[in-house]
Amino acid sequence: MAILEARALNKIYSVDHQKIIVLNDISLSVEPGEFLVVTGSSGSGKTTLLTLLSGLDKPTSGRVFIDQQDITGASEDDLAPLRNRMIGFVFQAFHLIPSMSALENIMFPAELQGLGDAEAKARQLLERVGLSGRADNLPSRLSGGEKQRVSLCRAMINDPKLIFADEPTGNLDSRNGRIVFSQLVEMKNEHGATLIVVTHNAEIASAADRVLVLKDGRLVP
Numbered sequence: 493m494a495i496l497e498a499r500a501l502n503k504i505y506s507v508d509h510q511k512i513i514v515l516n517d518i519s520l521s522v523e524p525g526e527f528l529v530v531t532g533s534s535g536s537g538k539t540t541l542l543t544l545l546s547g548l549d550k551p552t553s554g555r556v557f558i559d560q561q562d563i564t565g566a567s568e569d570d571l572a573p574l575r576n577r578m579i580g581f582v583f584q585a586f587h588l589i590p591s592m593s594a595l596e597n598i599m600f601p602a603e604l605q606g607l608g609d610a611e612a613k614a615r616q617l618l619e620r621v622g623l624s625g626r627a628d629n630l631p632s633r634l635s636g637g638e639k640q641r642v643s644l645c646r647a648m649i650n651d652p653k654l655i656f657a658d659e660p661t662g663n664l665d666s667r668n669g670r671i672v673f674s675q676l677v678e679m680k681n682e683h684g685a686t687l688i689v690v691t692h693n694a695e696i697a698s699a700a701d702r703v704l705v706l707k708d709g710r711l712v713p
């Protein structure tokens with residue numbers, strides 16, 4: 493049974509009375525534990541697709557199912573806890589909260605979830621990625637690679653079934669990119685999670701179970 497399913501997704505924006513079709517009839521199904529890469533040129537709709545699949549935004553038409561549950565009609569009040577519990581997100585630009593330390597950033601989704609051992613778990617994750625010594629640093633006092641490893645820990649703290657990563661190594665040099673990517677895959681495998689990564693990186697794509705290519709908002713057959 494699919495952990496994630498999209499049926500006939502369309503996303504249309506209206507700009508200056510013109511309709512822009514950003515995603516055009518996207519259907520896909522992802523099995524539990526799968527590692528899927530989404531690739532395609534700039535503007536082809538990759539980020540838009542991730543935001544729809546993860547429930548961060550709604551399609552103009554079509555449906556998204558997470559773990560058999562139709563999230564398309566769900567209100568933000570219902571979706572936010574589901575996302576927090578089920579989904580981990582890693583962004584190209586890290587999206588860490590600037591006023592919180594590395595440790596606090598990682599703990600935050602667990603605290604929203606009411607997890608009792610948030611701090612212990614966050615410290616364990618920091619140790620896993622070799623950043624125990626940086627727990628109290630604000631994001632402004634971390635390197636790009638360190639920030640991305642912190643955001644990886646934040647994405648993992650609630651043991652998500654689904655991990656989405658939008659160009660997670662795009663802002664990193666190749667060495668740091670490799671470190672972040674190998675830790676991402678390691679954590680995915682450890683938790684038996686499903687991983688969906690947007691990337692231009694051929695090395696990452698070659699490690700995937702399946703590669704989807706978007707072109708002008710359509711999946712290339």
Ligand SMILES: Nc1ncnc2c1ncn2[C@@H]1O[C@H](COP(=O)(O)OP(=O)(O)OP(=O)(O)O)[C@@H](O)[C@H]1O
Pocket residue numbers: 505506507512514532533534535536537538539540541
């Ligand atoms: N809010 C919006 N209003 C209008 N058009 C939008 C909006 N968001 C995205 N678009 C358009 O949708 C298209 C796809 O954008 P998207 O960010 O999904 O592309 P992408 O494949 O992630 O590109 P990149 O590789 O550069 O990150 C682009 O042409 C973009 O201009």
Ligand SMILES: [Mg+2]
Pocket residue numbers: 538539540658
């Ligand atoms: Mg993008």
